[in-house]
Amino acid sequence: MTSPLSDMLENAEWGKFRIGDLFEKIQTIKLPFKADELPKQKTEEYTLPCLTSSFRNQGLNYFVPRKEATILKNVISIPSNSDVYRAYFQSNEFTVLSDAYAIKWNFNDIDLSPNQYLFVVQCINKVTDLSIYSYKNKLGGWNVVKNKKIHLPVKNRKIDFDFMENFIATLESERIKKLDTYLSITGLDNCILTLEEQKVLDDFDNGNIDWGEFNLEKLFGKATRGKRLKSADRIEGSLPFVTAGEAEEGVSAFIGNAVTVFSSNTTTIDMFGSAKYRNYEYGGDDHVAVVHTEKLPKHAAIFVTASIHKSSYTGKFDYGRNFYAKDADELNISLPQKNNKPNYYLMTILLSAIHKLVVKDVIGYIEKKHYKSGI
Structure with a gap:
């Protein structure tokens, strides 16, 4: 059909x-x-x-x-x-x-x-x-x-x-209906903040969160580097293969080769210093460093990825000066802390609150479109 x-x-x-x-x-x-x-x-x-x-x-x-x-x-x-x-x-x-x-x-x-x-x-x-x-x-x-x-x-x-006008209008209407259904089925349409989430947001906005600087290697061990796999040698399969670049979040192919499989809930940093959170298993080439955040709660791992990106993606790294796993080991990042240790619980609550606010904006957009189109 x-x-x-x-x-x-x-x-x-x-x-x-x-x-x-x-x-x-x-x-x-x-x-x-x-x-x-x-x-x-x-x-x-x-x-x-x-x-x-x-x-x-x-x-x-x-x-x-x-x-x-x-x-x-x-x-x-x-x-x-x-x-x-x-x-x-x-x-x-x-x-x-x-x-x-x-x-x-x-x-x-x-x-x-x-x-x-x-x-x-x-x-x-x-x-x-x-x-x-x-x-x-x-x-x-x-x-x-x-x-x-x-x-x-x-x-x-x-x-x-x-x-052209009708095609884009039809495409938008179709995508909005699918998004609306997805949010409802998955329960993501719940965007009511808990008292704890609201308090953490208020503390963040008012500068009442205690921050500290932490070294990546000391937090998560040595970063792992992927291995080179030429395009001509890649076998078609189902494993996402991560390389450097922003297109498709750096996933350049889906392979069936026998390569090191990195865990989900980890962070990749490419040769330019661009950090991305991965919620799926994947392989990576030699231009990708993997930071092993897999033991963290999901929202805390996402928070750490954002902090890594802020420290690593500064314009310092390019084709002439690549970011490597050893650079990840030397990287210091800023995180909320408690008793001089990363406060992963607070990070989880803060990211949960931000997630709900984003969903609230999406729902507002959907409702606005529904109103305009008379759906």
């Missing part, structure tokens, strides 16, 4: 279009800043998100002053020097800082809606966001991307904008 979305795609007529005929690159004022000099949170002066090649948060991880910046909105951004060349629709105000650029729709008589932009972005990603491209094998900038061709739905030999 096929879904309505599959039927829509199968029954559509498609045409091929050169990206440079549909979009043009936006010229922006070059700003006199380096990313590592900028705040990652808004300040009184630095209020405008700026675009870099980062995969995280759609490339918007720093802030610059609005003065003299080229302010953009409702356009598409694309990295020009990255490990992942994923395009995004940027619906809010931002500016371009480095290693990325923005493109806008080329025709003044037609304004693309947010849904239509979202559809086109995915079509662009089918020719740019490919695993063959990386820092070592760059996609190239606009001079390359503008000549690539994408497929778009057509009607009477013209782009079918109504199809």
Whole structure:
């Protein structure tokens, strides 16, 4: 049985279009800043998100002053020097800082809606966001991307904008219904804070939590390094294989090779210093260090992962200077403490509270969408 979305795609007529005929690159004022000099949170002066090649948060991880910046909105951004060349629709105000650029729709008589932009972005990603491209094998900038061709739905030999609008609206409605059902079945729709959770949140907000600095090796023993497994030697299977990178959380393949299997509830740190929590068993290559947090409660392990990431993912590590297991052993992280020991119980309560707040926001989003669509 096929879904309505599959039927829509199968029954559509498609045409091929050169990206440079549909979009043009936006010229922006070059700003006199380096990313590592900028705040990652808004300040009184630095209020405008700026675009870099980062995969995280759609490339918007720093802030610059609005003065003299080229302010953009409702356009598409694309990295020009990255490990992942994923395009995004940027619906809010931002500016371009480095290693990325923005493109806008080329025709003044037609304004693309947010849904239509979202559809086109995915079509662009089918020719740019490919695993063959990386820092070592760059996609190239606009001079390359503008000549690539994408497929778009057509009607009477013209782009079918109504199809794009309806497809995204149908997709959103379907995903919201599934999410609503999932939250209800799993019991995750319970977002009422306990008195203990509210108190821990209040203590956190008011700076009443006691923090200490701890060495990773002393907490969890020596980190373990994965082993190299070339792409050509990988056998198809069901075990997630973790490598360096942000795409798919670093899972580059599912393998059936006989490799070391790392436990769930552990933390990986890749060659760039990016830490990720793993709630499943997995294998890892030699660019991945594993911190053995498996004995911790789940929420405490997630908290530790966030603390590790804050200490390790600072821009210090790159292709020229990789993060290794020995770097994990030397890493010091900040954690809530009690009697000079990590307070894992408090971490668990705090993460449980944050989880409920996130779910509450998701439920609010679902209810808002239901109200607008009359579901």
